[in-house]
Amino acid sequence: MTPPRTCARCQSEKIMFPVRFNNHIHEIYAQPGLYLTSPKEPGAWVQLTDRATYPSLAAVCGECGYIEQYVEKPDDAWAKWQKGYR
Incomplete structure (x- = not known):
């Protein structure tokens, strides 16, 4: 990954990469990454589907704080998404 x-926001060259971070407070002790979760079926009361996790990296701008997040294996995530996570 390059x-x-x-x-992308301010054109600064002060880029910190790679950076890993947790997206939510309940994930402090979990593996950081991108979580793909299938949407709840229309009319369903409970969502019974599992989620797929993909490791991710972020690039953080040291000038304006803008963050871009990248999945390490985008082909795997896309294949899983196409099989029913959409």
Whole structure:
């Protein structure tokens, strides 16, 4: 994975990459990453589907704080999404 050279928002070259972070407070002790969860079926009261987790990396701008997040294996995530996670 090639890190971005400049910030997409402010064009600064102060890019921190790779950075890992947790997205939610309940994930402090969980593996950081992108979670793909299938949507709840229309009319269903409870969502009984599982979620797929994919490791991710982030690029953070040291000038404006803009964050871009990248999935390490996008082909795997896309294949899972096409099999019913959409």
